[in-house]
Amino acid sequence: MAISEQDVRHVAMLARLKLTDEQVGQLQGELSSILEHVATIQNLDLEGIEPTAHAVEVTNVVRADEPRPGLDREVALLNAPECENGYFRIPRIGSEAGDAS
Amino acid sequence: MTLDLSKLTASAVRDGIVNKEFTARDVVEASYARIDAVEERVHAFNELTRELADDVAAGIDAAVMAGEGLPPLGGVPVAFKDNMNLVGTHTTCSSKILQNYKSVYDCTAVRRMLDAGVIPIGKCNMDEFAFGSSTENSAFGPTHNPWDLDRVPGGSSGGSAACVSAGEVVLSLGSDTGGSIRQPGALTGTVAVKPTYGRVSRYGVVAFASSLDQIGSFSKTVEECALSLNAICGDDPMDATCVSRDTEDFTARLQEGATGLRIGLVRDMLELEGVDAEVKAATERAADMFRTLGAEVGEVDLPSAQHGLAAYYVIAPAEASSNLARFDGIRYGYRVPDAEDVIDLYTRSRAEGFGPESIRRIMLGTYALSAGYYDAYYGQAQKARTLIRRDFERAFRDYDVLLTPTSPTVAFKIGEKAADPLAMYLSDVFTIPVNLAGICAVSIPCGLSANGNAPGLPIGLQLIGDHFAEAAILRAAWAFEQEIGFDTTSPWLAQTAVAGRGPLAGTGRGDAEAKTDR
Numbered sequence: 359m360a361i362s363e364q365d366v367r368h369v370a371m372l373a374r375l376k377l378t379d380e381q382v383g384q385l386q387g388e389l390s391s392i393l394e395h396v397a398t399i400q401n402l403d404l405e406g407i408e409p410t411a412h413a414v415e416v417t418n419v420v421r422a423d424e425p426r427p428g429l430d431r432e433v434a435l436l437n438a439p440e441c442e443n444g445y446f447r448i449p450r451i452g453s454e455a456g457d458a459s
Numbered sequence: 460m461t462l463d464l465s466k467l468t469a470s471a472v473r474d475g476i477v478n479k480e481f482t483a484r485d486v487v488e489a490s491y492a493r494i495d496a497v498e499e500r501v502h503a504f505n506e507l508t509r510e511l512a513d514d515v516a517a518g519i520d521a522a523v524m525a526g527e528g529l530p531p532l533g534g535v536p537v538a539f540k541d542n543m544n545l546v547g548t549h550t551t552c553s554s555k556i557l558q559n560y561k562s563v564y565d566c567t568a569v570r571r572m573l574d575a576g577v578i579p580i581g582k583c584n585m586d587e588f589a590f591g592s593s594t595e596n597s598a599f600g601p602t603h604n605p606w607d608l609d610r611v612p613g614g615s616s617g618g619s620a621a622c623v624s625a626g627e628v629v630l631s632l633g634s635d636t637g638g639s640i641r642q643p644g645a646l647t648g649t650v651a652v653k654p655t656y657g658r659v660s661r662y663g664v665v666a667f668a669s670s671l672d673q674i675g676s677f678s679k680t681v682e683e684c685a686l687s688l689n690a691i692c693g694d695d696p697m698d699a700t701c702v703s704r705d706t707e708d709f710t711a712r713l714q715e716g717a718t719g720l721r722i723g724l725v726r727d728m729l730e731l732e733g734v735d736a737e738v739k740a741a742t743e744r745a746a747d748m749f750r751t752l753g754a755e756v757g758e759v760d761l762p763s764a765q766h767g768l769a770a771y772y773v774i775a776p777a778e779a780s781s782n783l784a785r786f787d788g789i790r791y792g793y794r795v796p797d798a799e800d801v802i803d804l805y806t807r808s809r810a811e812g813f814g815p816e817s818i819r820r821i822m823l824g825t826y827a828l829s830a831g832y833y834d835a836y837y838g839q840a841q842k843a844r845t846l847i848r849r850d851f852e853r854a855f856r857d858y859d860v861l862l863t864p865t866s867p868t869v870a871f872k873i874g875e876k877a878a879d880p881l882a883m884y885l886s887d888v889f890t891i892p893v894n895l896a897g898i899c900a901v902s903i904p905c906g907l908s909a910n911g912n913a914p915g916l917p918i919g920l921q922l923i924g925d926h927f928a929e930a931a932i933l934r935a936a937w938a939f940e941q942e943i944g945f946d947t948t949s950p951w952l953a954q955t956a957v958a959g960r961g962p963l964a965g966t967g968r969g970d971a972e973a974k975t976d977r
Contacts, residue, residue, distance in 0.1 A: 361826070365826070366822070368829075369822055369825050369826045369829060370822065372825050372829060373780060373809075373821050373822060373825040374784075374787070374802075374805040374806050374809055375806060375809050375810045375813075375818060375821065375822070376803075376806035376807050376809075376810045377810060377818075381810075381818070385818070385819065385822055388819060388880055389819070389822060389823060389826065391880075391881055392772060392819075392823060392880065392881055392884075393823075393826075395768075395769060395772070395881055395884075396769045396772050396773055396836065396840075397769075398766065398769045399766055399769045399770055399773070399839050399840055399843045400835060400839055402763075402766060402839070402842075402843055402846070404839060404842040404843065404846070407842040407845050407846065408842070408845055409838060409841030409842050409844070409845060410841055410842075410844040410845045410848055410895075411670060411841060412670055412700070412897075413656050413670065413844075413848065413895065413896055413897025413898075414655070414656045414657045414700070414702060414897045414926060416657070416699070416700060416702065419699040419700075421696055429563060429564070433563045434563070434790075436561055436563055437559075437560055437561060437563070437790070437791035437792070438789075438790060438791065439788060439789075439791075439792070439793075439794035440794070446789055446790055448789055448801055448804065449798045449799065449800050449801055449803075449804055450800050450801070451800065451801045
């Protein structure tokens with residue numbers, strides 16, 4: 359299963375990774391060879407087989423709906439690259455034209 | 460007083476402190492003295508926690524002075540894989556993106572080890588985010604195998620394996636998503652267990668593939684492995700997938716040995732391409748040995764298990780790509796300093812913060828989950844996972860324990876497989892099906908290679924048990940260990956442990972076992 363350069367760029371966008379042209383080229387080859395190996399499962403007769411998402415059966419697990427303390431604000435912000443007035447600080451979202459993409 | 464931790468079991472350390480033969484402080488000194496002597500060559504650690512260790516040791520020595528008893532692992536020096544949170548340490552996952560991350564809460568398994576009395580020595584090197592089988596994918600450089608410093612210790616928990624093998628600590632914790640405890644255990648001649656999915660809380664371990672991840676331990680002996688499981692297993696309200704069960708003493712039935720156990724050698728997987736002839740022979744010899752140990756030994760096939768690798772390399776990256784979406788440069792982790800807007804911040808922080816294997820897995824997982832490919836890859840892989848589960852269900856109707864090699868080869872050279880991701884992935888062909896089925900397995904050393912290209916390297920035997928059948932695999936492992944008497948000290952370590960660092964008379968491993976035999 360070969361994957362195109364365009365596919366690699368599309369997936370990188372979905373994964374929010376800004377790749378260099380060199381990385382795109384290398385990943386195209388590597389992902390193609392991994393997908394070729396992985397594609398062997400498509401030859402298995404899996405008609406009517408239930409998928410497994412979880413190997414050990416558990417039913418819904420709930421706890422008592424009681425308030426309890428979470429992380430203190432200072433602790434939650436301890437690892438923040440930038441913060442201000444008790445908030446995480448981020449650069450602006452979207453362009454000046456108002457395009458939110 | 461200088462102790463040689465490579466010759467002391469956890470029980471010997473605890474008993475020595477209780478009997479006032481030495482102090483917890485002596486144990487800490489011995490651990491860091493060995494680290495000073497070997498760490499430059501081994502590089503098992505990302506961070507040392509000397510202050511925490513001194514504090515815990517002082518508390519233990521005060522308790523002993525006051526005539527109080529010690530918990531089961533009191534005074535035992537332990538290391539934790541660097542994807543487990545512990546307040547007062549960094550938790551980096553050996554990644555640039557978390558290089559400066561400080562833990563803000565404790566991982567449940569780490570907390571339980573501390574409650575059992577262990578002394579925290581440091582945090583161990585690993586493949587970045589646990590992606591790898593060699594510990595070469597670390598942003599901080601590779602870990603070296605104490606059996607041959609030019610070779611890998613396996614991975615991803617390579618640091619946790621190497622520090623036990625090198626006698627820097629007595630026990631360590633690792634995490635296993637597709638073999639990341641058992642394969643390094645095999646390559647370093649240590650006892651390495653992946654418990655049943657749901658046995659051990661995953662709270663506080665940085666998530667890789669949430670339906671597969673499980674914490675387990677490294678040790679030199681099976682008894683210590685059982686003691687570690689006693690400490691870390693159990694329900695946790697912070698992990699909804701943790702299974703509520705009565706607590707079990709995993710040491711209780713060890714000495715029943717292999718008598719009466721039904722043990723199945725997995726024949727078809729042994730014939731897979733790429734399995735080293737010596738590894739295959741050692742596995743067959745082990746099956747024969749179990750017969751002499753009183754087990755009922757037969758052969759069994761797992762026809763779908765060989766497709767585990769392909770299913771895994773869809774499921775695990777898919778879950779990983781989703782789990783790693785949280786590293787966005789906003790709340791923690793690496794952030795580019797000059798982002799134009801928030802998308803620019805995400806895309807460049809992630810591309811610069813993640814290493815090559817992490818990027819590869821995120822890309823693979825995102826592709827497999829993307830529109831148009833989901834059914835062909837993720838959907839099929841989940842169905843293949845069902846077939847693998849059924850293979851094991853069938854096998855466990857006839858057998859209590861299944862035998863395979865842990866790794867198809869002994870330790871390989873650093874750099875040997877680094878350029879070919881797929882070749883590296885094949886290292887985990889025997890371990891991956893166990894994670895997919897959510898069952899338990901332990902790797903124990905079963906001999907040394909004699910091959911001219913790679914002589915004198917440990918070979919690992921994998922004992923697989925059904926869900927929650929840890930007691931059975933540990934019984935078999937214990938019996939086997941007594942029978943072969945594997946020397947866990949590598950020749951390099953024996954030379955490095957210079958005169959004057961010999962084991963303290965009366966507290967050596969032989970005596971420790973004699974004590975437990977009573």
